[in-house]
Amino acid sequence: MPDRSTSTPISALTDDAAALPAWHIDESVLRRTLDGGAARDWQVDVVAETGSTNADLTQACRSATWDDARAQVRVAYRQTAGRGRQGRPWQGQAGLTFSVAMPLALAPARLSGLSLAVGLAVAQALEDCGAATAVGLKWPNDLQVDGRKLAGILIESVPAGPQRLWAVIGIGLNLVRDARMEAALGRDLSGVAEVLPTFDPHRDPTRILGAVLNRLAAMREVFLAEGFAALAPAWSARDAFRNEPVRLLHDGTVVAEGLARGVDGEGHLLLETANGLEPITSGEVSLRGAPA
Template identity: 30%
Template structure:
């Protein structure tokens, strides 16, 4: 499913400052790069999250995007959002208490219930029809933004005592290594083991939630993941609705 998937975590390119690491890998793909390739920036001036939201890019945090060329449909490529979330969760757990690290559908990594990482996947077809995928990852290491519509935090606020502090470079290396590990499982065995590992770290599983869509709101219990990673929402009668996009709020 990943064309030319390497035996290691892929080449890495460090840049001092970019507008967006996702935009940078698009330019590299247009110039002939196929990946696996990771672009990391020390500063990102116009990063973005889901639905066009801004992702601030202060120094000391991780701003990176992996470029991959795939031989699967875009809906299957979306599985790599869960691969990325697992990779970040495992990498972060080297520096904070592991039981504080949880995953929130569809693509957030939480520390003690607060957002510490966002993930943005973007796919497009190249001139030859090949599918390119950008896996954008932003992790709050030293700082986090204020005034958002959800609680946020950074790794520094939860660091384990008596060990060297996490740096952006060290965390980036850990994420690359873990992404390669979980992507290899996905490529060999499909989405099922990825879904199982993701659900083991999921926050709110079995709890009441509200899913906010552009023109409506859904209520029920978070029942699990569908075959493509859709959120399964169970109503009072146990009927399952699969949701492919939306904002999740607990206690719905």
């Protein structure tokens, strides 16, 4: 489905050892993993470099033939024009970065909670791979370990007809801590190497990607049938800020604060303030811990 003319094939970069990260996806192993799991019908495209995997799939979805069962996955070792929430640059070169164009026979209004469902699927996949450290979920679209960001999620949608759309899901998962990225962002990060006690950069990226895709495919079926409500208890069990004081910021300005009381069946944050319990939609706000 993606237009390969916008990306660089892996073979074109193999002469430059510095051009590729130390890890690689073993596509034959990945295919066997998917064939034995819920993502057996999904198609995976791995490239060395592209502008943005989300942009590639968003463009491809606009002319794609609808297939209710087949998602398209695009993995890139390097993204030169990736982006995150609120237009931020997508800092993914040091990690596993990929996008999934997921067909959903839903109206756009029924996408509420999808970013949380995706985060839950990624956390469960890491548990499937033997995570020995608790992975927390941060509303609405991050995973973290001990307060340090492990992964981020960005979702865009492409209409495909009445009650049909493609959810283009971008995921950036840090494999190891990157001091340069930490310095650029001004914050500490986490990496999968801290979560998996025997992390092997030659084997585990493929294993993790396969586990994530199979979990996403299983999540998709539940989400289509029951929405986020069926997944809310599992998400809440991993909620990194439940019952903690938090602040909500927009463009760096505090717009609300209170106690985080989990999420509802629509994926809204439940914030206890002086005015009572208020449901917060994700919108363009960011959640931060606050002094007690």
